[in-house]
Amino acid sequence: MKQLTYPFSPEAVRELKVGDMVLITGKLFTGRDAVHKYLHDGNKSPVNLKNQIIYHCGPVTMKDKKTGKWTVTAAGPTTSIREEPYQWEVIRDHGIVGVIGKGGMGQKTLDACKEYGCVYLHAIGGAAQVLAEKIKSVDGLYLEEFGLPEAIWELTVEDFPVVVTMDAHGNSLHKEVENSSKEILKTVL
Amino acid sequence: MTKKVPAKRPASKILSKKTIKKPVPKKLDPKAQTIESLLELIRVTSTEIPDDVAKTLMKARSQEEQNTTASYAMNIIKDNIDLAKFKSQPLCQDTGTVIFFVYHPPGFFQNAFKELIKKAVVKATQKGYLRQNSVNSLTGENAGTNLGEGHPSIHFYEHNKKEVEIKLVLKGGGCENVSTQYSLPDTTLGAGRDLEGVRKVVIDAVYKAQGKGCGPGALGVCIGGDRADSAYNAKKQLLRKLDDKNTLPDLAKLEKEIVETCNKLGIGPMGFGGKTTLISCKMTHANRVPASFFVSISYMCWAFRRQGVVLDKKNTIKTWLY
Numbered sequence: 001m002k003q004l005t006y007p008f009s010p011e012a013v014r015e016l017k018v019g020d021m022v023l024i025t026g027k028l029f030t031g032r033d034a035v036h037k038y039l040h041d042g043n044k045s046p047v048n049l050k051n052q053i054i055y056h057c058g059p060v061t062m063k064d065k066k067t068g069k070w071t072v073t074a075a076g077p078t079t080s081i082r083e084e085p086y087q088w089e090v091i092r093d094h095g096i097v098g099v100i101g102k103g104g105m106g107q108k109t110l111d112a113c114k115e116y117g118c119v120y121l122h123a124i125g126g127a128a129q130v131l132a133e134k135i136k137s138v139d140g141l142y143l144e145e146f147g148l149p150e151a152i153w154e155l156t157v158e159d160f161p162v163v164v165t166m167d168a169h170g171n172s173l174h175k176e177v178e179n180s181s182k183e184i185l186k187t188v189l
Numbered sequence: 190m191t192k193k194v195p196a197k198r199p200a201s202k203i204l205s206k207k208t209i210k211k212p213v214p215k216k217l218d219p220k221a222q223t224i225e226s227l228l229e230l231i232r233v234t235s236t237e238i239p240d241d242v243a244k245t246l247m248k249a250r251s252q253e254e255q256n257t258t259a260s261y262a263m264n265i266i267k268d269n270i271d272l273a274k275f276k277s278q279p280l281c282q283d284t285g286t287v288i289f290f291v292y293h294p295p296g297f298f299q300n301a302f303k304e305l306i307k308k309a310v311v312k313a314t315q316k317g318y319l320r321q322n323s324v325n326s327l328t329g330e331n332a333g334t335n336l337g338e339g340h341p342s343i344h345f346y347e348h349n350k351k352e353v354e355i356k357l358v359l360k361g362g363g364c365e366n367v368s369t370q371y372s373l374p375d376t377t378l379g380a381g382r383d384l385e386g387v388r389k390v391v392i393d394a395v396y397k398a399q400g401k402g403c404g405p406g407a408l409g410v411c412i413g414g415d416r417a418d419s420a421y422n423a424k425k426q427l428l429r430k431l432d433d434k435n436t437l438p439d440l441a442k443l444e445k446e447i448v449e450t451c452n453k454l455g456i457g458p459m460g461f462g463g464k465t466t467l468i469s470c471k472m473t474h475a476n477r478v479p480a481s482f483f484v485s486i487s488y489m490c491w492a493f494r495r496q497g498v499v500l501d502k503k504n505t506i507k508t509w510l511y
Contacts (some may be wrong), residue, residue, distance in 0.1 A: 021261055060282045060320045073317050074282035079363045079401050102363070103400040103460065124265040125363060125403035125459060126492035128282040129272040147331040148321055149282075161265060163258050163461065173258075174400055177462045181454040185396050188450050189378060189389050 008051050008097045010117025016164045018171040022121065024160040027139075028100065030057045032078050034150040035143060039094065040086035046142040047152060049094040053121075056080045056101035058149030059132070070138040072155065074128035077102040080120075088112035104165050104174030113168050120166035122173075134160040220305060222504040227309035227355070228316075229506060231287075234357045234496040235279045235318045238270050239511035241431045242407070242468075242493040246270070249405055249458075249465035259463025266458070266491055281403075281492040283361035284319040287341035290428065290497075292354040299345050306343055310335050319359075356428055356497035356510065364406065364490040367398035370420060373482040382482045384443055387412050388450075394486045395451045395467055400460030403490035407431065407469040408447070411485045414475030423485035426471040427495060430511065440472045458491070 004012065006026020016022065029047065031039075031054045039045060060074035080087075080101030087105060090096060091112040098118060099109070102125040113119060123131060140154030165173040217225060238246070250263035273280040289306055293299075313319045314335045321333040323340045335341065348354070371390040373382045378393055380386035391410055398406060409426030411419045435441035447470040457463020468491070477483065497510030 019258060021258065058282060058320070060279055060284070060317055062317050074279040074320070076282050078283065079366065081401065102403065122459065122461070124262050124269070126281040126361075126490055127265045127269040128280060129276060129278055130265050130269045132278075132282075133272065147324075147333075149331075161261075163261065163459075165461070173462070174460065177456060177460055178399065180462075181396060181399060181456050184454050185392070188392060188453065 004098075008053060010051070010097050010168075013097045013119040014117055014168045016119050016167055017169070018164055018167050018173050018176075020164040022162050022164060024053070024098075024121070024162060025158050026053075026156070028053050028055045028155045028157055028160070030055045030059060030151070030153040030155065032056050032058050032150055033082055034146040035152055036083045036086040036090060038143065038146075039090050045094060047140065047154065049096055051095060051097050053098035053100060054090070054096050055123075055155075056083060056099070059153060060128070061138075061148055061153070070141065070153075072132050072135045072138060072153070075132040075135060076126055076128035077123040077131075079103045079125075080105050084109060091116050091118045100162055104172065110166050110170060110172055110175075113166055114170045117168050119164055119168050121162035122165040123160075123162050131160065134158055219504055223302075223305045223500070224309045224312065226498065226500055226504055226506050227306060228312050228318075230355060230357055230496060230498050231309060231313040232277065232316075232318045233509075234359055234494050235284055235313070236277050237274045237496075238280065238493060239495055241511065242495075243270060245431050245468045246405070246491060249468060252464050253458070254464075257463065258459075258461040259457045259465075262458040262461055262463075263465075279318060279320070280494065281361055281490070282320055283363065284322055285359040285361040285494070286365065287319065287335060288358045288360060288424070289341060289343045290346065290356040290358075290425075291343065292346045292348045292350070292356075294349075294351050294353070295347055297345075297347070297353070303343055306341060307336055310341050352507070353500045354497060354510065355500070357495070358424075358427055359494040360424070361403070361490055361492065364398075364402040364488045367394070367402040368420075368423075368488045369394050369397075369486050370416060371484045371486075373484060384439060387484050388443060388447060390484050391447050391470070391486055392450055392454075394488070396454060396456070398488050399454075399456040399466075402488045403492065404456065404460060405458055405465040405468045405491050407489040407493055408467065408471065409487040409489070410470060410472040412472065412474040413477035414483060414485070415477075415481070416483055416485075418475055419483045419485040420487070422473055422475055423487040426473055427487060427489050427493075428497075429471045431469045435472065437474075440474070444470045444472050
């Protein structure tokens with residue numbers, strides 16, 4: 001089990017390799033479909049994402065009526081491939097060093113990871129409670145107008161469990177499994 | 190009020206045994222009681238995995254090799270199942286399309302019941318059992334209530350029993366996106382208009398879903414029907430218990446064969462590679478016109494949220510169906 005601790009950097013994520021099981025401690029910013037399209041369209045990010053990790057997640061959030069404080073009650077990853085058209089540009093223009101999601105991403109993102117020093121970290125899809133437990137505080141909410149699941153949530157996490165499935169050296173576990181299963185598929189069809 | 194309805198497997202801190210034996214005597218009017226029962230159904234569906242699914246997942250977990258990413262994934266899945274139940278919070282943040290199947294005696298007032306379902310859905314959303322998850326497809330607006338055109342999805346069936354039975358499936362977007370429909374023959378797969386062709390397209394669908402549908406997955410399949418009914422009947426197969434056996438020998442055999450073959454693909458939990466790619470395949474069929482041969486596949490993620498209740502005369506929950 002490896003540790004990835006805030007502040008993050010391209011140098012630190014280049015140390016990570018496909019298959020590494022990693023615990024992240026520090027900051028995460030959620031961002032999914034609406035945010036990626038927004039950033040891709042050239043809009044300025046409401047928060048500086050340089051050397052940050054973006055998390056493909058639309059959390060279930062509750063606001064305390066008395067204190068106005070937010071808590072995240074469920075926070076698993078959403079399918080990342082939907083952001084494939086946008087992700088490489090967001091990595092390039094905003095200096096993101098990590099992308100957390102599920103299902104992996106395509107060649108464009110893999111190339112961007114290699115070129116700019118970024119890594120794709122696979123969280124366990126559907127494990128919304130285990131992952132929400134690792135969120136220690138909600139530090140910010142941006143682009144609320146996209147709806148709460150689609151907004152950017154600034155979170156502090158501790159020992160957030162992920163698996164490196166695309167590293168900064170051009171390796172992708174998703175590609176490997178796809179190729180090996182394809183060979184087996186040929187024999188059973 | 191929440192103590193009125195007996196919880197399925199109550200966390201000890203919420204309900205003591207004493208509470209179960211002596212329900213709060215406060216009487217709700219029939220409508221309010223129905224809403225309470227529906228709310229409890231939604232809560233349990235969103236926060237607890239049905240026993241048959243849990244059992245299958247735990248068996249799959251024990252079969253993965255230790256210290257692999259696959260066993261890592263299955264361990265987190267187990268922790269998540271335990272934690273969601275303990276905290277009474279959604280297993281997965283995508284609480285999905287909310288699909289009700291209501292089985293009722295003759296003379297039942299469907300429209301009135303629909304309104305009660307909607308009220309329960311709004312309440313469940315406020316309580317965080319459901320995410321604000323329903324978006325207007327034209328405007329992109331999210332009303333935050335889970336109500337809107339076509340949502341929740343409610344299906345009624347008349348049955349010969351005196352009681353009302355309600356089944357609920359919460360179907361997340363990730364697994365719905367990899368659900369699919371094939372039209373046979375499919376020349377690229379060499380799939381003809383027979384059960385062998387069906388087998389090929391179903392395996393192809395599982396191969397294509399890799400990584401995306403939160404595996405290990407479970408399938409509902411319908412062979413035949415028009416495009417719409419075929420897709421709907423495939424989804425309805427998800428109501429079957431995983432350990433039941435198809436009454437049609439041909440389909441029973443095919444279900445088993447598909448699970449075994451898919452588990453040879455090595456896709457594994459989350460697509461990390463591993464032994465369990467599929468935990469179940471349930472199949473049905475519907476007549477088709479001679480010109481068409483559709484095969485519909487409804488893919489369900491490991492967070493298989495399905496529950497059901499029977500209501501008694503007072504609209505309280507009498508029994509849990511899964």
